[in-house]
Amino acid sequence: MKLSLKYYTLKYVVVALLLIIALWAALFYAFILDEVxxxxDDGLKNRKIQLxxxxxxxxxxxxxxxxxFNEFKIVPISEEECNNRNKFYNRTYYMExxxxxxxxxxxxxxxxxQFGxxxxxxxxxxxxxEDDLIYDLSIALIVLYFFLVLSILFVNGFLLNKAWKPFYxxxxxxxxxxFGEKRDDRKQAYSIREFGQLDEEIDEMxxxxxxxxxxxxxxxxxxxHELQTPLAIMINKIDLSVQDGKVEDHHMHLLMDLKANLSRMSGLNKSLLMLSRIDNNQFSTTEIVDFNVLIKEMIADYRDFTDHKRIGIExxxxxxxxxxxxxxLAHILISNLLKNAIKYNIPDGIIKVIIENDRIVMMNTGQKYPLEENQIFSRFYKQASDHNSTGLGLSIVHSIIRQYPVFSIQYRFEEEMHQLIISKK
Incomplete structure (x- = not known):
């Protein structure tokens, strides 16, 4: 699980603090015992002189x-056993x-x-x-550690949040x-120099x-624009040559293949031009569009295609x-969704359109496995090995949705049905 920077550093601070306190406790314990x-010993030496x-x-x-009753004893010893040095040691005695x-x-x-x-x-x-001292010291250190961690959390949660606010x-x-969307170009004032430099570098990038x-x-x-005219001229000349009737049969197939490729190139050219116009925000005027009516009209327009492929629409x-x-843009949006559902459907397949107050679900049969969700709206991504496809249909749909931040589009695959869902946020 990924953590934010402040909690990532806190994790290591807590562990380091635990080790430091443990080391400090050992040194503190040794120092206290030595001082005690x-x-x-000083008191025992004073009492020796007094006794x-x-x-x-x-x-x-x-x-x-x-x-x-006294805490001392005097035992006679020989002269050889006598040693004037002080000897200190620890020992336990039974206490009733x-x-x-x-x-x-x-x-x-x-x-x-006095008698020699x-x-x-x-x-x-x-x-x-010592065992009581260790116990009391441990309790005190645990409490100290607990409050230190709470203090660090407080600093991270409140004070560092303020310092890191510009970063967020x-x-x-x-x-x-x-890309291509308007943004606020006003310069922000930062009290932290590094954040100001970061913002300037990002703006420049x-x-x-x-x-x-x-x-x-x-x-x-x-x-x-420049390609569209010569492409249209070439397609028209091919049509004229075919209609002239002077073309031999073996050349006819070549001309028809050439026309098919030129038509595909023309469609690709138009799609790229459409994407460019959408990205340049050349469709700025808006009005209230009734998508229920629009979808029914578009389904009627594509009835010949669905009947030819024996696809049922509900x-x-x-x-x-x-x-x-x-x-x-609304017409282009629905048209591309319907064309995509028809093109990648199967014979005797199904297209089902569900319209609700806050979303439209376009679902269709097709291949038996899901598409790549992170690639489906990418340009030139093809759902199957269809060489006639430009791979720009759903990319245009996605670009249109991006023009309206209150809308979103997502792909799902459920019950062997491919679903494209347009929702109001």
Missing amino acids: YDNV IKAVYKDKELLNNVDFE YDDDDEPYRVLETCFTD GHRKLVIRTSTVE AILEKLRNYQ IRRNEQIFNQQKKFIENAS TVEHGNFSASFNSD
Whole structure:
């Protein structure tokens, strides 16, 4: 599944943040423990000095050989065992109240008493339980991580949306842009330099493409106009030669093939000229067109073709489809749809036209597999191996629909019927 840029980066930020917090937690835990033990050790060293002073004042303290009510004990040792260095270590002792072993920090050292004897002094003090510290720290870090992620979501959802708003505006402009259509050329002011540069480069790219596109349209239109006259002259001369009756039979077939190819070229030329005129918006005038009446008239005009191919036509009216449309384009639209349904139908086939208030469905039998939806409206795309087809019929239909943004056209293949659906958005 594709994500937007802000959520794509957020995915990696969340993972990276989790790793960073885990590493930071380990270092923070080690630092806290070291600081706790450092403070506890300082307290044990201070207490050592105080206890030695107290022993010199009260010799009874020398009899404290076990941890009882006091948190220290004094044990007689030999001179060889005596070491004046302080020894710190952790150890657990059983506590009756908790009925469990609790952690203690222990200082072990030795001193010489007022009688010249050597004594080992062991002082203990309770410390934090590491498992409890880890648990509390983990809970705190989970809460911290949760709020950090929420904060990042808040920043992305509200603050970054404002920063990326120009980008989405540029993206929307590109999404709605189509060649040959009027667009808003007003310069937009961007507070972010990169977005302003991006918009300028896109406008320049569109300008160059529009220039090339217009040159191509003019070339097609001019070429079509120039070709139409010689094509018509050649077809007429062929007709005159055939009608003259002086052409031999073996030359007759060649002339008829030549005429068929010239007629096809003429039809292609007319179709390209029609596309050029549509793209140049030369059908701008509109009026209210009743497509119900128009479809019935066009079906009557094509009755000879359907009868010749033994194709049945059924019209089903569930509503009235009328719209503000150029009447010439409306005739071309319906004519191309009907010609397409007849040409690519089968003998004894069916054409069914369903008219509703907001859509027209033109369905017909034909080949038993669906067409390519992303290619069917492309220029020179042929639905079958029909060499007489120009491949421009449905392209003209699509170009006409594009002139009216409130309409859309789509292709479906259901129950072995090819369907072309014109809908009001």
